Amino acid sequence: MKKSLIAIVALLVLSVASLASAAEIKVKGSTTVDPAMKKWAAAYEKANPGVHFSISATGSGDGAKAIINGTAQIGMMSRDMKPAEVEKCKANGIEPKQFVVALDCLVPIVHPSNSVSGLSTDQLKDIYQEKITDWKAVGGTPGFIALFSRETNSGTYEVWHKKVMKKEDEAQLVSRMPSNAAMAAKIAGNKKGIGYVGLGFLSSSVKALTVNGVEANVENAINKSYPLSRGLNLYTAGEPTGEVKKFIDFCMSAEGQAIVQEVGFVPVN
Known part of the structure; x- marks a missing residue:
C-alpha cells in the first residue's frame, strides 16, 4: 500500500514539474503573418515539446495593443508600428523591438x-x-x-x-x-x-x-521596385529572452525562412 502511495505521489510530482517547465508563448496580431506563424509554431513545438503556442490573428492593430498592454510576448504586424503606438509602449515602460521576418x-x-x-x-x-x-x-x-x-x-x-x-x-x-x-x-x-x-x-x-x-x-x-512592397514583422517588448528569443532566432534561420517561402512570402535571409 505504501509503495503504491509513494508511486502515485512520485507521478504527481513529475506531472507538476512537467507543467511548471512547460512554456507558453502568446502571439497576437496580423492575419497576413498568421499562416507563416502557424507553421513556425508547429515546427518549433515539434522540436521543443515543452513549448506551446497560443495564436490569435485578428489584425496588426491588435498585435501592437498586445505589446503595449503586455497581453502577448509576440505581436504580428504586416506594417510598422505607428509613432503613437511606440509612444504608448514607452509610456508603459516598454521599448518595442521590431524583427522583419519576411517581405x-x-x-x-x-x-x-x-x-x-x-x-x-x-x-x-x-x-x-x-x-x-x-x-x-x-x-x-x-x-x-x-x-x-x-x-x-x-x-x-x-x-x-x-x-x-x-x-x-x-x-x-x-x-x-x-x-x-x-x-x-x-x-x-x-x-x-x-x-x-x-x-x-x-x-x-x-x-x-x-x-x-x-x-x-x-x-x-x-529590390522594392514594386510600388506596394512591405515588410512583415514580429514585435516584442524589448530584447526577447528565453524561449521567445530562441523562437525568433528560429524564424530567421534557414529552416524558418524556408517556411516563409513555403507560404508564398519572400525570405529576408
Missing part, C-alpha cells in the same frame, strides 16, 4: 475572367473613391466595379490606405473583409469585384494585377 507585396486582385491586367496607383485610388465606377473606363468589359477592402484594424489596410489612398477615405459602399483569405475567396466568386491581398494568398482562383506596370514577385519585392 511581401500588396497585390490588387480581380476575378480570373476579368480582361484588365494592370492598373496604376492613381487608377486604384480613383476606383476606391468611386471616381471610376465601370471596368470599361480602365480597359475592361463594361460593368459596375464592386469594391472590397480590409477592415481598418488591418495592417494590410494601413499599407493600402497610405500607399494607394494617400491617407484619403475610401468610398462608403466598400465592403470590408476580415482577412486575406476571406478577401481572396470573395474575389474568386465575384466577376465584377476588386480587392487586394498579400503574395501568400495568390492562387489560380484570382488574377493578380500589375501596379504602375510592375509585377508583384520575389525579385521586385526585394
Whole structure:
C-alpha cells in the first residue's frame, strides 16, 4: 500500500514539474503573418515539446495593443508600428523591438475572367473613391466595379490606405473583409469585384494585377521596385529572452525562412 502511495505521489510530482517547465508563448496580431506563424509554431513545438503556442490573428492593430498592454510576448504586424503606438509602449515602460521576418507585396486582385491586367496607383485610388465606377473606363468589359477592402484594424489596410489612398477615405459602399483569405475567396466568386491581398494568398482562383506596370514577385519585392512592397514583422517588448528569443532566432534561420517561402512570402535571409 505504501509503495503504491509513494508511486502515485512520485507521478504527481513529475506531472507538476512537467507543467511548471512547460512554456507558453502568446502571439497576437496580423492575419497576413498568421499562416507563416502557424507553421513556425508547429515546427518549433515539434522540436521543443515543452513549448506551446497560443495564436490569435485578428489584425496588426491588435498585435501592437498586445505589446503595449503586455497581453502577448509576440505581436504580428504586416506594417510598422505607428509613432503613437511606440509612444504608448514607452509610456508603459516598454521599448518595442521590431524583427522583419519576411517581405511581401500588396497585390490588387480581380476575378480570373476579368480582361484588365494592370492598373496604376492613381487608377486604384480613383476606383476606391468611386471616381471610376465601370471596368470599361480602365480597359475592361463594361460593368459596375464592386469594391472590397480590409477592415481598418488591418495592417494590410494601413499599407493600402497610405500607399494607394494617400491617407484619403475610401468610398462608403466598400465592403470590408476580415482577412486575406476571406478577401481572396470573395474575389474568386465575384466577376465584377476588386480587392487586394498579400503574395501568400495568390492562387489560380484570382488574377493578380500589375501596379504602375510592375509585377508583384520575389525579385521586385526585394529590390522594392514594386510600388506596394512591405515588410512583415514580429514585435516584442524589448530584447526577447528565453524561449521567445530562441523562437525568433528560429524564424530567421534557414529552416524558418524556408517556411516563409513555403507560404508564398519572400525570405529576408
